[in-house]
Amino acid sequence: MARFDEEYIAKIKTDFANDNFKVRKTRLDELRADVEKELSIPDPNIALSIVKLAIKMFFDGSESCRERAVQVTSICLNSWSLPVEETVFIFFPILHKRLGNQENAETSEEIRLLLVKLLKLSIQIYREAIPPFIVDIIDILNRRIRDRCPDVIKESCDCLDELVLTVPEFRLRSEQIVETVIIATRHKHYKIRVAAVHSLGRIISLARCESIQTVCGALGECLLDQNPHVRRAVYKVASLWLMELRDRYSFFHYILPLILTGLNDENCSYRNEAQNWWHEIGLQYVKENDELLKDKYELLPIELENYPFDVERPNLGCRTIVSKEVHKIIPTLLKELEDWKVEVRIRASELLEVMVLHAEINIVSLLETILPVLCKVCSKGEEVVTQRIVKSGEIIGYFISPKIYWQLMVPQMKANCLIGHYIIFASLLKHCPKTHISEQFNEIISMMIENNFCETRELISLQSLLKIISKLIDCCEGVSLDDNSLKNLHLAILSTMAFGNEDIRNEAADLIQKLARSVSLSIHDLHGKCLPSLFNRLLSNCEMWESYSFDLSILMVLLSLFSGPLKQQLIWKPGRTVEVIRATALSIILLFLKRNGNLSSEFFSEIVPLVISLCEDSYEETRIYSLEILSYIGLHGGRNIDITLFKQILIVVAGRLEDKRDSVRLKAIQSLRNILLKAPRLDSLKGMPDFENILKSLHLLFISVDDSNEQIQDSILEIFKVPQIVTNVKSVFPEEIISSFIRKCRHKNVSTMLETCLKI
Structure with missing residues (x-):
């Protein structure tokens, strides 16, 4: 020894x-x-x-x-x-020189770690003698928490925890080290981030709370950490603050987002922990405010009827805390929903769902602020964020009557209806009690029709519109529905058929059946009740239609639904009235072709023969529409036009060059141009039946070019200016025949132009 x-x-x-x-x-x-x-x-x-x-x-x-x-x-x-006094007055200045002084700082990481451990030991032993050296110790920790060595940083955080716990005098100066610890929460090693989070928790819990807003902001960034241990540390710190922090009620709006975010953590274990901590916080709040909450506790139901969400309803304390603070948190949350970082937007959408679930009816005062932002964010098409916002909308719709949010949304939709408005409105209605919807039923349907709400062409909007219509139809069951509302619902469904894809159209067809069942009518009777007024509407404004007119799109849907009855109107019958009906039917078919380009084999087998026969109808409009349809077929028919049909169309259309009406003749010339543009090689038809009739038809074209009507002359000359057509025609007419056509022209200018075009 x-x-x-x-x-x-x-x-x-x-x-x-x-x-x-x-x-x-x-x-x-x-x-x-x-x-x-x-x-x-x-x-x-x-x-x-x-x-x-x-x-x-x-x-x-x-x-x-x-x-x-x-x-x-x-x-x-x-x-x-x-000896305490002599020891500390020697020891701490030396430690400061080795750890807190830039000039004499220890260079070895291993020794710096030992020195920090020694500092921690000295704090434990000489806690009562520490106060004179607090400034030096803070200086040391400020430097070592920024150290390059991860072990030194972690040990420094532990040393800081010891200082906070054992030296009350340090708590008055704790603000001097907060910023340094916040920097450590961003360190690349997760264990250091965890240690830094716990250190911040102890500083705020035991020292002064002036920096709590800054600290909560830093911990909020930690909620985006990819490592679940860091997020769990934040939840733990937040739960301790909510239960133990002095004057904690004043800081609830800073702390609540930290613990509530944990209720949606992707790690199941830590999510359950956060839920348990939050539940305990709510129970403690009820105990602390027993007198204030007594009436609510006794009168309010614990379980709500038809509570639609797959979570347990939060306890009274949790709901009360959030309800009191929601107006302070939501504005910041709405800004984060539009943040440039994806992860921030996702976390904000998750937190919004939790806040709305807890606030329940108390969210009503913030709807004017919330709804425009939700609609805007959903319009951006970010799937993950939109899914969460939709859930928030469903919760709002369960607790808030449509009478309230309807008044807020209508002006927005009238001003600028976005995809998000459809998504949010559908989510609001999803879990809304039928009795609440019934109060606004007629107003909702009228707005949808009168303010172009049903004229959307966006697929997502159409899907949401179908959900809205389906919910409205659900409310029709067992209720007397007035004719106007029924017709508007019927029109809304047709609009989704007009602009949707096949899936949308199939779902819309199901809704037609659902609507018929809800009002105890057959499909036939439902259409019979709704279509007369709809046709009157279409007829009243058809002259102002453009290619993208809503009413034109509705007409196209009706044509696709009722093509059979329309075909019957093309069959010739005597009488002036049926003449007009035939012309109208042809105009509808022409519009349908131009809109949908539907040239199916069924169309060629059933409709085209009827159209060809109507080229000789006594009614001028019928002949014009028939020629225009054949012109469209000749240009766009493609493989559906065989040689036989081509010859038939060419002969019939050319025959109209001798029509008594110039308007019909001009339409025939225009149709011939389109038909000849897509015609097969004419010389390949030699020897076939009707070849002589084809030559006669082309002969009529040469004869008609010498017509006294200059407009007809010019129109035919335009045909002969197309090299493709000229080459095809010259393949079946010898040059001497063409020369004789030119010589026989009565109008010198026509013969000159024709000779130039044909280059004889």
């Missing part, structure tokens, strides 16, 4: 002063062994002298000597009872 006396100290001094580092190292090893073996406590002055000598070795040039010196000092402080 070593005997610690003056002679022993003299040997230590001598060896520590030796230039050979091996001698110093050996003496430090022996000193450490002696201190570890010494059971009796040496004289305090001797012990202090040994510690002083060891501390001086903190500046030794040898890294191994400095390491041993720190170890010896740690053992001495932990084992011996040293």
Whole structure:
């Protein structure tokens, strides 16, 4: 056993002063062994002298000597009872020089770690003597928490925790280190981030709360951390604050988002923990405010009828806390929904859902602010965010009557109806009680029709519109529905057929059946009740239609639904009235072709023969529409037009060049141009039946070019200006025949132009 006396100290001094580092190292090893073996406590002055000598070795040039010196000092402080005042006044300034001073800072990471551990030990031992050195210690921790070595940073955070717990005087100066710890929450090592989060939690819990807003902002960023341990640390800290923090009610609006975000954490275990902590917070709040909440607790139902959500309803305390703070949190949350970072938008949408679920009816005062933002965000097409916002809308719709949010949404939809308006409106109606919808039923349907709400062409909007219509139809069951509302619902369904894809049209067809069942009518009777007024509407404004007119699109839907009855109107019958009906039917078919381009085999087999026969109808409009349809067929028929049909169409159309009406003749010329543009090689038809009739038809074209009507002359000359047509015609007419046509022209200018076009 070593005997610690003056002679022993003299040997230590001598060896520590030796230039050979091996001698110093050996003496430090022996000193450490002696201190570890010494059971009796040496004289305090001797012990202090040994510690002083060891501390001086903190500046030794040898890294191994400095390491041993720190170890010896740690053992001495932990084992011996040293004079407090003398020790701390020597010890802390030296530590500050090695850890907090830029010039004399320790270069070895391993030794810096030992020094920080030594600092933590000294705080535990000399807690009552710390106050004079708080500034130095804060300086040390500010530097070491920014250290390059992860272990040093983590140990520094632990040291900070010890300082907060054991030295009350530090709490008055805690603001000086908050920013440094916040920086550590962004460190690349997750364990350091976790340690920093816990350190911030203790600083706010035990020290001053002036920085709580800044700290909560930093912890809010940690909620986006990919490592679940970091997020769990935030939930834990937030739950402790909500239960233990002094004046915590004043800071609820800062802290609540931290714990409520945890209710949707992707890690199931940590999500359940957060839910349990939050439940306990609510129970504690009820106990603390028993008198204030007594009436609510006794009168309000714990379970709501038809509560539609797949979660347990939050307890009264949780709902009350959120309801009191929601107006402070929502504005910031709405800004985050439009943040440039995807993860921020997703977290904000998740938190919004939780806030709305807790606030319940109390969210009503914020609807004017919330709904426009939700509609705007949903219009951006971000699927994950939209799904969460839709759930928020469903919750709002369950608790809030349409009478309230309807008044807020209508002006927005009239001004600029976006995709988001359809999505949000559909979500609001999804879980809304039927009795609430019934109060606004007629008003909702009228607005949908009168304000172009049903004229959307966006697929997502159409899907949402179908959901809205389906919910409205559900409310029709067992209710007397007036004719106007029924017709508007019917028209709304037809509009989705007009602009939707096949899936939309199929779903709309199902809704037609659903609507018929809800009002106890057959499909035939439903159409019979709704279509007369709809046709009157279409007829009243058809002259103003453009290619994208809503009413034209509705007409196209009706044609596709009722093509059979329309075909019957093309069959010739005597009488002036049926003449007009035939012309109208042809005009509808022409519009349908131009809109949908539907040239199916069924169309060619059933409709085209009827159209060809009507080219000789006595009614001028009928002949014109027939020629225009054949012109469209000739240009767009493609493979559906075989040789036989081509010959038939060419002969019939050319025959109209001798019509008594110039308007019909001009339409025939225009039709011939389109037919000849897509015609097969005419010389390949030689020897076929009707070839002579084809030549006669082309002969009529040459004869008609010499017509006295200049408009007809010009129209035919335009045909002969097309090289493709000229080449095809010349393939079946010898040059001498063409020359004779030119010579026989009565109008010199026509013969000149024709000769130029044909290049004879």
